[in-house]
Amino acid sequence: MQYTVIIPAAGQGKRMGAGKNKQFIQVANKPLIVHTLEVFQQHNDCIDIIIVANKDEVVEMKQLAESFQIKKVSNVIVGGSERQYSVERGIAAVAEDGIVLVHDGARPFIKHEHIEAVVQKADEVGAAVVAAPVKDTIKRVQRSNIVEETLERSSLWAVQTPQAFRLSIIKEAHQHAINTNYLGTDDASLVEYKGGQVVVVQGDYLNIKVTTPEDLLFAEAILKQGEIK
Numbered sequence: 001m002q003y004t005v006i007i008p009a010a011g012q013g014k015r016m017g018a019g020k021n022k023q024f025i026q027v028a029n030k031p032l033i034v035h036t037l038e039v040f041q042q043h044n045d046c047i048d049i050i051i052v053a054n055k056d057e058v059v060e061m062k063q064l065a066e067s068f069q070i071k072k073v074s075n076v077i078v079g080g081s082e083r084q085y086s087v088e089r090g091i092a093a094v095a096e097d098g099i100v101l102v103h104d105g106a107r108p109f110i111k112h113e114h115i116e117a118v119v120q121k122a123d124e125v126g127a128a129v130v131a132a133p134v135k136d137t138i139k140r141v142q143r144s145n146i147v148e149e150t151l152e153r154s155s156l157w158a159v160q161t162p163q164a165f166r167l168s169i170i171k172e173a174h175q176h177a178i179n180t181n182y183l184g185t186d187d188a189s190l191v192e193y194k195g196g197q198v199v200v201v202q203g204d205y206l207n208i209k210v211t212t213p214e215d216l217l218f219a220e221a222i223l224k225q226g227e228i229k
Contacts, residue, residue: 001045001099001116001119001120001123002045002046002047002098002099003045003046003047003098003099003100003101003119003164004046004047004048004049004050004094004095004096004098004099004100004101005040005046005048005049005050005100005101005102005103005162006050006052006087006090006091006094006100006101006102006103007033007036007037007049007050007051007052007090007103007104007105008052008079008083008086008087008090008102008104008105009021009023009033009051009052009053009054009061009079009105009106010052010053010054010057010078010079010080010083010086021054021057022106022210022211023105023106024060025210025216027108027210027216027219027220027223028220028223030068031064032105032106032108032210032219033051033061033064033105033106033108034064034068034070035108035109035223036103036104036105036106036107036108036110037049037051037064037065037068037070037073038068038070039108039110039112039115040072040103041069041070041071041072042112043112043115045115045116045119046072046115047072048072048074048094048095048096049070049072049073049074050073050074050075050076050077050090050093050094051065051073051075051076051077051105052076052077052078052079052086052087052089052090053076053077053078053079054078054079055078055079058076058077058078061076062076074095075093077089077090077093082183084174084177084183084184084187084190087102087174087187088174088178090102091167091170091171091174094167097167097168098166098167099119099122099123099164099165099166099167100164100165100166100167100170101115101118101119101161101162101163101164101165102161102162102163102164102165102170102187103161103162103163104161104209106209106210106211107160107161107207107208107209107210108210108219109206109207109208109219109222110130110160110161110162110203110207111203111204111206111207114130114201114203114204114207115162117130117201118130118162118163118164118201119164121164121199121201122164122165122166123166125197125199126165126166126169126191126196126197127163127164127165127166127169127170127188127191127196127197127198127199128163128164128165128198128199128200128201129159129160129161129162129163129164129186129188129198129199129200129201130159130160130161130162130163130200130201130202130203130207131157131158131159131160131200131201131202131203132157132158132160132202132203132204132205132207133156133157133158133202134153134156134157134158135205136153137150137153138150138151138153138156139151157200159186159188159200160203160207160209161209163186163187163188165187165191169191169196170187170190170191172194173187173190173191173193173194173196174187174190176190176193176194177190177193177194180193206222208222
C-alpha cells in the first residue's frame with residue numbers, strides 16, 4: 001500500500017553534544033539521515049519523501065538527497081519551533097490523500113516489514129504506531145528521587161516511529177491541537193487527545209533513535225551486521 005513519509009529533521013540534537021545537527025554525523029561513511037532516507041528510497045510502497053529541516057540547513061539537506069540519489073524527496077521545507085509544528089508543516093505539504101507516515105530522521109533501522117504492517121493497520125483503523133514491549137522494570141519517581149510506584153510492565157510499550165495515519169485524521173488532530181493550544185509528546189498523542197484510537201504494531205529493539213554518543217556505537221554495531229531491511 002502506497003504512502004508518503006514526513007521526516008522531521010530540524011532538531012539540534014543537543015544531547016548528542018556534537019556541535020551540529022546529529023543528522024549530519026557520519027555513521028559508516030554516510031550522514032545519519034541518509035541511512036534513514038535510503039530505507040524509504042528502497043521501499044517500493046513509498047511514493048514521496050518530505051523532509052522538514054532547520055531553516056539554515058534546507059540547502060544542505062537538498063544537496064544530500066541529490067548526492068546520494070534519494071530521488072523520492074519531493075520537498076525540503078523549513079521546520080517550526082517545536083517538532084509538532086514541524087510535522088504540521090510537513091503534513092500541509094502532502095499532495096495526495098491517503099496514508100502518511102511520520103518517521104524520525106535519526107531512526108535509520110526501521111525494517112520494511114514493520115513499515116508495511118503499520119501502514120496496513122493505519123489504513124484499517126486510521127492511526128497506528130510501531131512500538132516494542134518495555135523490557136525493564138519501570139518505576140514512577142518523585143522529584144526527590146523517591147519511588148512512588150512500580151508500573152505493570154506487561155501493559156507498557158516503548159513507542160517508536162514510523163507513526164502512520166490517514167491524512168484526514170492527522171490533519172484534524174493537528175488542527176484540534178492548534179485550536180486548544182495543546183502540545184503533545186508525539187503525533188499519535190494528538191490523535192489520542194482528540195479522542196481517536198491508535199493501534200500498536202509490534203516492531204523490534206533494533207529500531208533505535210540515535211540520540212546520544214552511546215547510540216552511535218550501537219548504530220555502528222547494527223550496520224556491521226549488514227542489510228537489515
